[in-house]
Amino acid sequence: xxxxxxxxxxxxxxxxxxxxxxxxxxxxxxxxxxxxxxxxxxxxxxxxxxxxxxxxxxxxxxxxxxxxxxxxxxxxxxxxxxxxxxxxxxxxxxxxxxxxxxxxxxxxxxxxxxxxxxxxxxxxxxxxxxxxxxxxxxxxxxxxxxxxxxxxxxxxxxxxxxxxxxxxxxxxxxxxxxxxxxxxxxxxxxxxxxxxxxxxxxxxxxxxxxxxxxxxxxxxxxxxxxxxxxxxxxxxxxxxxxxxxxxxxxxxxxxxxxxxxxxxxxxxxxxxxxxxxxxxxxxxxxxxxxxxxxxxxxxxxxxxxxxxxxxxxxxxxxxxxxxxxxxxxxxxxxxxxxxxxxxxxxxxxxxxxxxxxxxxxxxxxxxxxxxxxxxxxxxxxxxxxxxxxxxxxxxxxxxxxxxxxxxxxxxxxxxxxxxxxxxxxxxxxxxxxxxxxxxxxxxxxxxxxxxxxxxxxxxxx
Amino acid sequence: xxxxxxxxxxxxxxxxxxxxxxxxxxxxxxxxxxxxxxxxxxxxxxxxxxxxxxxxxxxxxxxxxxxxxxxxxxxxxxxxxxxxxxxxxxxxxxxxxxxxxxxxxxxxxxxxxxxxxxxxxxxxxxxxxxxxxxxxxxxxxxxxxxxxxxxxxxxxxxxxxxxxxxxxxxxxxxxxxxxxxxxxxxxxxxxxxxxxxxxxxxxxxxxxxxxxxxxxxxxxxxxxxxxxxxxxxxxxxxxxxxxxxxxxxxxxxxxxxxxxxxxxxxxxxxxxxxxxxxxxxxxxxxxxxxxxxxxxxxxxxxxxxxxxxxxxxxxxxxxxxxxxxxxxxxxxxxxxxxxxxxxxxxxxxxxxxxxxxxxxxxxxxxxxxxxxxxxxxxxxxxxxxxxxxxxxxxxxxxxxxxxxxxxxxxxxxxxxxxxxxxxx
Numbered sequence: 002x003x004x005x006x007x008x009x010x011x012x013x014x015x016x017x018x019x020x021x022x023x024x025x026x027x028x029x030x031x032x033x034x035x036x037x038x039x040x041x042x043x044x045x046x047x048x049x050x051x052x053x054x055x056x057x058x059x060x061x062x063x064x065x066x067x068x069x070x071x072x073x074x075x076x077x078x079x080x081x082x083x084x085x086x087x088x089x090x091x092x093x094x095x096x097x098x099x100x101x102x103x104x105x106x107x108x109x110x111x112x113x114x115x116x117x118x119x120x121x122x123x124x125x126x127x128x129x130x131x132x133x134x135x136x137x138x139x140x141x142x143x144x145x146x147x148x149x150x151x152x153x154x155x156x157x158x159x160x161x162x163x164x165x166x167x168x169x170x171x172x173x174x175x176x177x178x179x180x181x182x183x184x185x186x187x188x189x190x191x192x193x194x195x196x197x198x199x200x201x202x203x204x205x206x207x208x209x210x211x212x213x214x215x216x217x218x219x220x221x222x223x224x225x226x227x228x229x230x231x232x233x234x235x236x237x238x239x240x241x242x243x244x245x246x247x248x249x250x251x252x253x254x255x256x257x258x259x260x261x262x263x264x265x266x267x268x269x270x271x272x273x274x275x276x277x278x279x280x281x282x283x284x285x286x287x288x289x290x291x292x293x294x295x296x297x298x299x300x301x302x303x304x305x306x307x308x309x310x311x312x313x314x315x316x317x318x319x320x321x322x323x324x325x326x327x328x329x330x331x332x333x334x335x336x337x338x339x340x341x342x343x344x345x346x347x348x349x350x351x352x353x354x355x356x357x358x359x360x361x362x363x364x365x366x367x368x369x370x371x372x373x374x375x376x377x378x379x380x381x382x383x384x385x386x387x388x389x390x391x392x393x394x395x396x397x398x399x400x401x402x403x404x405x406x407x408x409x410x411x412x413x414x415x416x417x418x419x420x421x422x423x424x425x426x427x428x429x430x431x432x433x434x435x436x437x438x439x440x441x442x443x444x445x446x447x448x449x450x451x452x453x454x455x456x457x458x459x460x461x462x
Numbered sequence: 463x464x465x466x467x468x469x470x471x472x473x474x475x476x477x478x479x480x481x482x483x484x485x486x487x488x489x490x491x492x493x494x495x496x497x498x499x500x501x502x503x504x505x506x507x508x509x510x511x512x513x514x515x516x517x518x519x520x521x522x523x524x525x526x527x528x529x530x531x532x533x534x535x536x537x538x539x540x541x542x543x544x545x546x547x548x549x550x551x552x553x554x555x556x557x558x559x560x561x562x563x564x565x566x567x568x569x570x571x572x573x574x575x576x577x578x579x580x581x582x583x584x585x586x587x588x589x590x591x592x593x594x595x596x597x598x599x600x601x602x603x604x605x606x607x608x609x610x611x612x613x614x615x616x617x618x619x620x621x622x623x624x625x626x627x628x629x630x631x632x633x634x635x636x637x638x639x640x641x642x643x644x645x646x647x648x649x650x651x652x653x654x655x656x657x658x659x660x661x662x663x664x665x666x667x668x669x670x671x672x673x674x675x676x677x678x679x680x681x682x683x684x685x686x687x688x689x690x691x692x693x694x695x696x697x698x699x700x701x702x703x704x705x706x707x708x709x710x711x712x713x714x715x716x717x718x719x720x721x722x723x724x725x726x727x728x729x730x731x732x733x734x735x736x737x738x739x740x741x742x743x744x745x746x747x748x749x750x751x752x753x754x755x756x757x758x759x760x761x762x763x764x765x766x767x768x769x770x771x772x773x774x775x776x777x778x779x780x781x782x783x784x785x786x787x788x789x790x791x792x793x794x795x796x797x798x799x800x801x802x803x804x805x806x807x808x809x810x811x812x813x814x815x816x817x818x819x820x821x822x823x824x825x826x827x828x829x830x831x832x833x834x835x836x837x838x839x840x841x842x843x844x845x846x847x848x849x850x851x852x853x854x855x856x857x858x859x860x861x862x863x864x865x866x867x868x869x870x871x872x873x874x875x876x877x878x879x880x881x882x883x884x885x886x
Contacts, residue, residue, distance in 0.1 A: 061658070061693065061724075062749060065603055068760035071767065074554065095550060103550050117544050120537070122530040124522060125738045128501060161587075161770035168769050177492055195768035199598075298489070312551045313775035323489050334495035341498060342621035343594055343769065344587035349739035350776040 072191050073432055080430040088428040089446055091437040094243065094409045095312060096375055099443045104375070106310050108368045112357035116350075123349060128337040130159020130318070131352035137359040138318045142272065142286055142303055149293055153326040156333035158319050158340065159347045162312075163273045163304030164192060166319035170269065170300050171200035172339040173321075173332070174234060183234040183269065184226065186210075188434055190243045190271075193236065205229070210245050215402040215414045217247050223260055231265045239272035239301070240285040241408020244436035248278065248407050254288050258295060268292050270301040276308040278408045280376035282369060293322055305355050307409065307440075308372060314351025379409060379439050382447065386411075386439075389451035396459065409440045419457040427453035499617050499857055507855040515853040516875055518866040521669065521834045522738055523801055526868045531801070533736050535794040539783040543776070554763040554771070556585020556744075557778035563785035564744040567701060567708055568715060568727050575719070575748060582758035583746035584766065585773045588738075589699045590618060592728030592745035596695060597626035598765045599747075599758075600660060609660045609695075610651070612636075614837075614859060616669045619662060619697070631655070636671045641827035641839055643673050652686045660693045665727075666711040667700035667833020670861035674704065674832055680714045684721045694718055695726040702734040704833045706802035708795070724748045731781055733834065734798055740777025801865075805834060808867040812836075815876030823883060836862045844882040852878035 070078070076092030090101075098104050129135065135157040139150055149155050160166030174181060183202055185193050186209035197204045207229075208221030226235055237257070242248055249257060261268050270289050276282045292299050304317040319336065323329040340347070358364045383403055390400040403411055415423065415435040423429040429450065431437045442450060497505070503519030525531050555561070561583045565576050575581055586592035600607060609623045612635035623630050633655070634647035652661070663683075668674055675683060687694055696715055702708040718725055730743040745762065749755040766772070784790045813828040828836050840848070840860035848854040854875060856862055867875060 061604060062747070062754055062758055065754065065757045065761055067757045068764040071554070074551075093551070113544060117540060120532070122532055123536070123737055123739045124530050125501075125520070125732075127505070128498065161774075164767075164771040165769065177489070192768060192771065199765070199768040306551075313772070315770060315772070315774040321489070328489040328492070331492045331494045332489050335492055337498075338495040339625070341501075341590075342618060342625040343591070344741060345590040345618065346501075346739070346741070348587075348741040348774040348777065351774065 076430050076432055079424075083428055083430070085428040087449065089430065089441070089450065091429060091431045091439075091441045091450075094307065094438045094440060096307060096310060096409070096440040097443075099378065099445070101441065101443055104310060106368070106371050108358045108364050108371060109309060109311065109354055111364060111367075112354045115357055116353050121353070126159070126346045126349050126352065128340050128346050129157075129333060130347045131349065131356060133356040133360060134159055134316075134352040135318065137356055138303055139320055141282065141359055142275065142289060142301060142320060143293060143322075144283070144286070144290060147290070147293065149322050154323050154329050156321040156323060156329040156336060158333060158336045159352055160302070160317045160319045160340075161315040161344070161347060162306050162317040163271060163302055164196065164317075165315065165347075166302035166304070166317045167193070167196050167271060168200060168343075169319045169336050169339055170302060170321070171196050171202050173336060175200050175202050176335070176339070178232070178234075181232055181234060182230065183236055184229050184266075185236045186222075186238070186242070188244055189236070189238075190273075191432075193271075207235070209242075210247065210412065212414060215412065216405065217249060217253070219249070219253055219256075223256065226257070226260050226266065227264060229264065229266065232267070233264070234267045234269045234300070235261055236269045236271060237288070239270045239275065239289050240287075241274035241278035241410070243273065243408070244410050244432065244434055245412040246406030246408050246410045247412065249288075251287070254291060258292055258297070261292075262295065262297065268297060268299050270299065272301060273304040274307055274408050275303065276369075276372040277376050277379075280373040280380075282308075282372060298322055298324060305351065309355060309358065309368070311351050311354060314354065315348060316351030316355055382439050382442050382444060383411070385444050385447040386442070386451060389448045390454065393448075393451050394455045394459075398458070409438055411437050411439055413437055413454060415454070415457055416462075419461045422457040422461040423453055427456070429453050499859075503855050503857055506849075510853055510855075512853040514874065516855065516866065516871050518854065518856045518862045518864075518875070521733065521863045521865060523733060523736060523834070523865040524868065526804065526870070528866070528868050528870065531736055533794065533797045535784050535790045535797060536736060536780055538790060538793075539780040542783055543779045552585070552772045552775050552778070554584075554766060555759060556773045557775065557782055559782040559786060560742070560778040561585055561744055563782060564729055565746060567785075568698065568712055568729055568746065569719065570712075570716065573719075579752040580749050580755050581746050582749055582755040582762060583744055584759060584762045585778055586728070586743045586745045586766075587770070587773060588732050588741040588743040589697060589728050589730030590622065590743075591741065591773075592730070592743045593619065593622050593697055594626065595745045595762055595765055595769075596726050596728060596747070597623045597628055599762060601626050601628050602765070603761070604660075607658070607660055607693075609662055610655055610692075611662050612648075612664070612668075614670055615662070615664070616697075616699075628660075631659075633661070635668075636673060636837065638839070641673070641837065642830065643675055643679070645675070645679055649682065649686055652683065652690060652692065655690065655692065657691045658693070659690070660695055661687060663694055663696050663714070665696045665698045665701075665714040667704035667835070669699065669833070670835050670857070670859060671837040672831025672833050672835045673827075673837065675714070677713060677717070680717050684718050684723065687718075688721055688723060693726070694723050695728070697728045699728075699730045700733055700833050701729065702795075702798040703802050703805070706799040706806075708734070708798065719748075724750070731777065734801075735781065735784070735794065737777045737780060740780065741774060742777030742781055805864045808864050808869075808872060809836065811869070811872045812864075812867060812876055815873055816880060819876060819880045821880050821884060834863055834865050836864055838862050838879065840879070840883060847882045848878055852881075854878055 080090040139155050139157045160169050183204045184207045187206035207225035208218045211218035275285045278285045299322040301320045306312040321332050358368050387403040413435045417433050420433050507517040608629040610631050610633045613632045633651035634644045637644035701711045704711045726747045732738045747758050784794050809829050813825045816825045838860045842858040845858045
């Protein structure tokens with residue numbers, strides 16, 4: 002039984018659907034047409050020697066309505082407005098320390114200082130971005146010794162973090178595979194749909210989350226991928242699935258790769274948490290590397306927002322692994338052609354930081370250690386939360402999914418009403434799909450959170 | 463190698479699961495993209511080993527030694543930023559402080575429009591990003607509209623509105639015979655365009671021609687645009703670079719505001735603050751009232767979210783610090799004037815040298831034109847000769863980036879131009 006939801010890319014402005022399917026941004030196109038017929042000659046005034054007939058101040062944007070608040074970024078705003086002393090922000094996936102403060106990595110501070118001392122100029126980067134960055138980012142993902150890198154078969158272009166990199170790939174798909182569909186997991190990061198909609202790429206969903214087990218609906222996933230038209234693009238989370246935290250096992254990854262190969266689909270990875278899942282940068286890249294090792298052509302979007310804490314610098318990359326270096330060169334040139342009318346060339350600062358950290362052996366080693374520390378803190382928090390839930394909840398419910406899930410997020414299985422209870426009664430801010438960001442949770446608050454979850458789960462329907 | 467170790471360590475025979483097409487490339491049909499006409503010039507320049515080479519291609523400012531410049535005010539701002547390393551996401555609309563200061567530059571320090579909160583504004587990825595956001599916004603909310611673009615214009619304008627799927631038309635602008643403005647034809651085009659068309663205007667230092675309307679001409683342009691109910695969209699990439707005075711360079715925009723137009727503006731700090739690689743700019747849309755501005759801003763953010771989520775922070779911090787500190791702002795204004803004056807000086811020198819060489823052609827336009835660029839009137843073939851014989855790099859439309867001219871190379875450049883053009 003296919004429960005995939007078909008959604009067509011919006012060709013025009015009014016058809017884009019928000020994540021809960023409600024039409025947004027109703028338009029009044031009237032004003033754009035009104036000009037033909039409206040009498041604009043309402044008043045005259047003399048200005049100097051020129052007597053002017055002045056058009057009325059009819060705005061052509063009269064019908065524009067307020068866009069809905071972003072479901073993720075809107076949570077932080079609501080949290081800020083709350084004055085309750087026990088409030089907890091488990092909304093956006095930004096790493097926090099045990100003291101619930103933003104964390105600037107030591108390696109980043111060092112790299113920033115080095116850059117300041119170097120005093121480099123701020124000239125335009127080439128359209129494809131900083132060469133030093135592109136080199137290290139591909140090596141980080143595929144492994145420096147990977148044949149695809151040695152054979153120059155990877156087209157790498159610096160992008161505006163994960164979002165911007167995904168958008169470049171989406172535009173490439175629209176241009177070269179018109180009509181081809183992207184399959185995205187149900188659920189997935191809310192902005193994926195927006196990206197494909199605005200890029201006019203049709204998408205549909207494959208089953209992923211199984212609410213009964215609070216785990217992976219593997220059979221459903223495989224069935225839906227099999228059923229998709231040959232040559233579809235399958236969007237996969239390389240590690241630490243957002244929002245569920247549920248990753249396939251290594252065996253399951255092999256089967257997924259089998260099916261994708263059988264159907265001649267293209268695997269399209271979104272890797273926003275390399276290092277944040279297991280704590281090891283290499284381990285977290287295993288799924289992507291396995292696909293590449295099979296000789297498949299792969300698209301992979303990377304982000305350094307979380308793992309280097311460079312959120313606001315907007316640094317990431319799009320990689321397209323091709324069959325030949327010639328293909329890669331041509332693909333890269335077309336990615337550039339998409340980027341030029343979007344922003345001309347990408348911002349330099351974040352690229353330089355990443356190139357410094359990843360390109361310097363000592364800094365890279367330090368980064369690995371900090372990564373382990375951050376991922377380790379989250380694993381500790383998971384354990385404490387699980388322990389608190391298990392000891393406080395007398396119903397016998399199995400909370401072990403908290404331990405099985407991985408990465409920054411946990412899908413609690415709470416429904417919207419229960420999530421509302423979390424916020425309204427307990428001042429716990431989370432997204433309405435039941436996702437909590439463990440990066441925003443401290444050991445000290447685990448018991449409080451456990452109380453809130455238990456109450457919401459059992460007493461609210 | 464058909465056998466490989468999978469994640470689980472089992473030996474798997476890949477060939478058994480291979481589909482019929484798996485070895486063939488998905489990307490076979492992808493053609494190599496043509497080189498960008500502007501950025502491709504710098505690539506070619508970099509690849510040239512000749513010691514006399516001159517780059518007058520891309521519009522990035524150089525000092526008299528031909529070196530990129532980091533403004534003093536920027537260095538100071540960087541020092542202050544270095545201590546403040548919290549890199550959390552900016553709001554989707556970008557840095558509020560940066561946007562506030564940026565609006566003052568365009569609309570006026572004490573603008574009532576700002577006080578009345580009638581301007582929907584978001585931080586954008588420099589001028590390109592601001593134009594693209596606007597083009598996408600135009601497509602979404604005025605889907606049947608088209609954009610009128612001057613001939614010539616910055617080549618990327620065409621790419622931007624094309625990728626936003628907004629149909630383009632052109633209007634007369636440059637008059638080749640006089641190397642000046644084809645004013646009558648421009649006004650005709652404004653009059654003949656369907657009511658309510660969108661017009662892309664360069665408020666100062668037109669790129670690539672350097673030809674700007676006079677104040678009188680701007681008033682007439684404003685009048686005719688108002689009569690037709692057209693939407694004026696300004697791409698202001700060189701505020702401060704034309705005359706050396708940002709207030710003066712915003713005159714055209716102020717005229718339109720006085721006349722009551724509801725305009726849109728793309729602003730960039732790439733050149734006037736030398737923040738090229740940081741990608742800092744702003745898109746603003748003047749609305750009827752605060753409520754509408756809030757709605758429009760929310761829709762601009764909605765367009766930005768699936769493109770890059772939120773804009774980069776670093777450059778915005780630099781701008782905020784500079785414009786928010788009276789001393790730093792004063793320093794900035796001084797440095798902008800120095801840059802503009804150097805360019806004006808080079809214009810005089812280039813023209814002087816050509817005349818001294820006895821060129822039979824008129825080079826008056828070099829000093830008549832304003833801003834970073836000079837539309838030399840050279841043909842593509844002459845430009846090719848400049849590149850091949852003299853290692854001088856510029857775009858084939860004959861545009862010279864005066865920012866790349868120095869006291870060290872102006873004679874060489876003048877001589878080369880003379881050589882390729884003296885026979886007519």
